[in-house]
Amino acid sequence: MHIAVTGNIGAGKTTLTTMLSKHYGWDAQFEDVDHNPYLEDFYADMSKWSFALQIYFLGSRFKQVKEIRESGKNIIQDRTIYEDAHIFAENLNDMNLLSDRDFKNYEAVFTLMKSFVSAPDLLIYLKSDVPNLVKKIYKRGREYEASISIEYLSKLNQKYEKWISNYTEGKLLIIEVDDLDFVEKPEDFGFILEKIEAELNGLF
Numbered sequence: 001m002h003i004a005v006t007g008n009i010g011a012g013k014t015t016l017t018t019m020l021s022k023h024y025g026w027d028a029q030f031e032d033v034d035h036n037p038y039l040e041d042f043y044a045d046m047s048k049w050s051f052a053l054q055i056y057f058l059g060s061r062f063k064q065v066k067e068i069r070e071s072g073k074n075i076i077q078d079r080t081i082y083e084d085a086h087i088f089a090e091n092l093n094d095m096n097l098l099s100d101r102d103f104k105n106y107e108a109v110f111t112l113m114k115s116f117v118s119a120p121d122l123l124i125y126l127k128s129d130v131p132n133l134v135k136k137i138y139k140r141g142r143e144y145e146a147s148i149s150i151e152y153l154s155k156l157n158q159k160y161e162k163w164i165s166n167y168t169e170g171k172l173l174i175i176e177v178d179d180l181d182f183v184e185k186p187e188d189f190g191f192i193l194e195k196i197e198a199e200l201n202g203l204f
């Protein structure tokens, strides 16, 4: 079984992925953030580094897709390859931080890769509003993310809403996380587990 957790920066994907992986004993796959050679430079100068960063994330996410296909294990994945293309790359192009020429080049590679990608059995979307995202990004305290603007987060949120409302590739569970503290409150984590198990009824 392949479950993926999706959502904007700071929504709680990594935290929930870690908790679910421990709870169910599933393998977890995380984004390449700490060893990412472009992320810090990207936040310092988005226009200069956007193409290099997108290609890097695309490659690392495709490697994960391949591992998921080959492992035959139950896996929970922190963010999907779809988000790189439909949320981040598209938004950078809209904001003129990724040129049309580079975006077309990127899309051609993504389209090729997509034919090898299977959708997760369940996609869990952590929906959050921008003030809460800002709070959580601040709480996490990665220095290079201090430059993330409200405008950038809002545009990403709009892209998420559009993408999720058209998502038909597999089962989808939307969880509004702003009033949930699944880190400190076991009952909030229990609420999420109940929702997941209802969606996966029969597969457990």
Ligand SMILES: Nc1ncnc2c1ncn2[C@@H]1O[C@H](COP(=O)(O)OP(=O)(O)O)[C@@H](O)[C@H]1O
Residues within 6 Å of the ligand: 007, 008, 009, 010, 011, 012, 013, 014, 015, 016, 136, 137, 139, 140, 177, 180, 181, 182, 183, 184
């Ligand atoms: N529901 C929640 N309640 C309380 N704190 C949370 C919640 N979700 C995430 N956090 C905290 O917010 C920060 C960002 O969460 P993280 O899992 O890194 O988000 P993401 O992977 O989506 O960017 C972390 O410090 C995490 O502990």
Ligand SMILES: Nc1ncnc2c1ncn2[C@H]1C[C@H](O)[C@@H](COP(=O)(O)O)O1
Residues within 6 Å of the ligand: 007, 008, 009, 010, 011, 013, 014, 031, 033, 039, 053, 054, 057, 083, 084, 085, 088, 089, 145
């Ligand atoms: N495809 C991407 N383009 C730009 N930035 C990205 C992409 N994928 C992830 N990121 C950034 C956003 C955050 O700063 C870090 C980690 O993501 P998070 O949502 O906090 O798990 O990488």
